[in-house]
Amino acid sequence: MQETPKESKLAKVSPKTRKVFEFIESSKSPLGAYDLLNDQNLRAIGFKAPTQIYRALKQLLDLRLIHKVESLNAFVACCKEHEKGPSILAICDNCGQVQDIPAEDLAAQVKREVGKKFPGLKELNIELKGVCEDCTSEDSEVQAATVS
Amino acid sequence: MQETPKESKLAKVSPKTRKVFEFIESSKSPLGAYDLLNDQNLRAIGFKAPTQIYRALKQLLDLRLIHKVESLNAFVACCKEHEKGPSILAICDNCGQVQDIPAEDLAAQVKREVGKKFPGLKELNIELKGVCEDCTSEDSEVQAATVS
DNA sequence: TTCGGGATGTTATACTATTACGGCTAAGTA
DNA sequence: TACTTAGCCGTAATAGTATAACATCCCGAA
Ligand SMILES: [Zn+2]
Ligand SMILES: [Zn+2]
Ligand SMILES: [Zn+2]
Ligand SMILES: [Zn+2]
Numbered sequence: 398m399q400e401t402p403k404e405s406k407l408a409k410v411s412p413k414t415r416k417v418f419e420f421i422e423s424s425k426s427p428l429g430a431y432d433l434l435n436d437q438n439l440r441a442i443g444f445k446a447p448t449q450i451y452r453a454l455k456q457l458l459d460l461r462l463i464h465k466v467e468s469l470n471a472f473v474a475c476c477k478e479h480e481k482g483p484s485i486l487a488i489c490d491n492c493g494q495v496q497d498i499p500a501e502d503l504a505a506q507v508k509r510e511v512g513k514k515f516p517g518l519k520e521l522n523i524e525l526k527g528v529c530e531d532c533t534s535e536d537s538e539v540q541a542a543t544v545s
Numbered sequence: 546m547q548e549t550p551k552e553s554k555l556a557k558v559s560p561k562t563r564k565v566f567e568f569i570e571s572s573k574s575p576l577g578a579y580d581l582l583n584d585q586n587l588r589a590i591g592f593k594a595p596t597q598i599y600r601a602l603k604q605l606l607d608l609r610l611i612h613k614v615e616s617l618n619a620f621v622a623c624c625k626e627h628e629k630g631p632s633i634l635a636i637c638d639n640c641g642q643v644q645d646i647p648a649e650d651l652a653a654q655v656k657r658e659v660g661k662k663f664p665g666l667k668e669l670n671i672e673l674k675g676v677c678e679d680c681t682s683e684d685s686e687v688q689a690a691t692v693s
Numbered sequence: 694t695t696c697g698g699g700a701t702g703t704t705a706t707a708c709t710a711t712t713a714c715g716g717c718t719a720a721g722t723a
Numbered sequence: 724t725a726c727t728t729a730g731c732c733g734t735a736a737t738a739g740t741a742t743a744a745c746a747t748c749c750c751g752a753a
Contacts, residue, residue, distance in 0.1 A: 411731080411732090429709080430708095430709070430710075431709070443733085445734080446733075446734060446735080447709080447710065447711085448710090448712090448733085448735095449733075449734095451710065451711075452731085452732080467615035467672070468615045470709060470740095485658060485659055487659055487662070487663040489663075496663065498658065498659050498662060498663070500655075500659075502654075502658070503655070503658060506650075506651065506654055507648075507651070507671070507673065510633060510646065510650070510651060511633055511635055511644075511646050513678055514644055514677070514678055515637075515644065515646070515676075515678065516675075516676070516678060517675040517677070517680075517681055518673055518674075519638070519673075519676075520673060520674040520675065522616060522672045522673065522674075523669075523670070523672075524615070524669075524670045524671075525655065525659070525663070525666055525669045525670065526666075526667050526668040527664075527665040527666040528663075529662070529663055529665070530661055530663065530664060532665075533664050559700075559701090561701090578739095578741075579739070579740070591701090593702080594703060594704080595740080595741065595742085596703080596704095596742075597701075597702075597703095599740095599742075618739085618740060
């Protein structure tokens with residue numbers, strides 16, 4: 398048994414919160430709180446008000462099962478490969494997908510950069526925008542679609 | 546004359562937009578759009594609706610005179626020392642101040658980390674939270690204030 | 694002069710997030 | 724058992740952030 402795998406974390410939350418996680422995990426793009434709220438499947442199991450969604454999201458964030466994409470006000474599932482270090486959220490402007498890329502070394506580098514100006518680093522949030530690998534290889538198609 | 550110093554950029558925008566910049570620059574903490582909108586001094590020169598503020602902010606963002614702190618929905622003046630590279634926005638949980646710390650080297654490092662998964666990097670946004678130098682040296686006071 | 698684009702003013706609306714309050718239930722304890 | 728407390732959940736209201744849509748004005752090009 399792993400230290401704190403996804404399953405053991407999910408075991409701690411209510412079925413409804415678990416359901417929220419499943420929706421986020423199965424989505425290929427980040428979901429906003431109101432995307433979740435308006436989802437028929439979540440409506441069906443009793444989510445009626447924003448508060449309920451935000452409560453579930455808070456639990457999942459605290460357990461580090463999901464990340465908030467601050468620049469999109471939306472949430473993505475954690476890739477679960479960076480339990481201790483930070484990650485980079487790479488947002489594709491073309492397809493909208495967000496990759497959660499582990500970046501263990503980066504925290505140390507950032508600490509060096511900020512130096513004594515900011516000795517008490519607690520949370521690190523890195524987001525980048527651009528074009529993902531898939532969309533790059535499909536660039537000709539994208540171009541074609543753009544000019545048409 | 547510098548390449549594109551603050552003054553030459555400010556020369557391109559309207560007096561009202563310039564005024565918005567001045568308010569952001571003179572604030573020691575980040576300001577939200579509605580903080581600006583509700584400011585008597587900006588009201589006095591004709592800002593009455595959110596749109597006006599957001600238009601001014603967009604111009605300033607485009608000129609890189611200010612940054613948006615995504616995790617706070619607020620805006621800070623750029624330190625103007627990283628014309629080409631990214632910077633780190635360091636948010637102090639204690640005093641609320643945000644430092645704009647140039648981090649030229651970091652873009653290259655991030656590119657290495659994301660590798661081919663994300664070849665088309667365009668924008669890089671790094672925010673961190675913690676305690677700034679000033680607040681760290683005043684830690685004893687902070688503690689005293691906390692327990693009282 | 695006439696046209697067009699860009700900046701500005703104004704209203705309305707959409708989107709995101711939190712507060713407040715009340716009920717229910719599980720767990721501890723006298 | 725009866726009482727208490729704390730956490731989870733439901734519900735309603737509200738606060739906070741951002742954009743859409745449309746009207747007007749001004750200035751420079753043709
Ligand atoms: Zn992650
Ligand atoms: Zn893509
Ligand atoms: Zn800057
Ligand atoms: Zn501080």
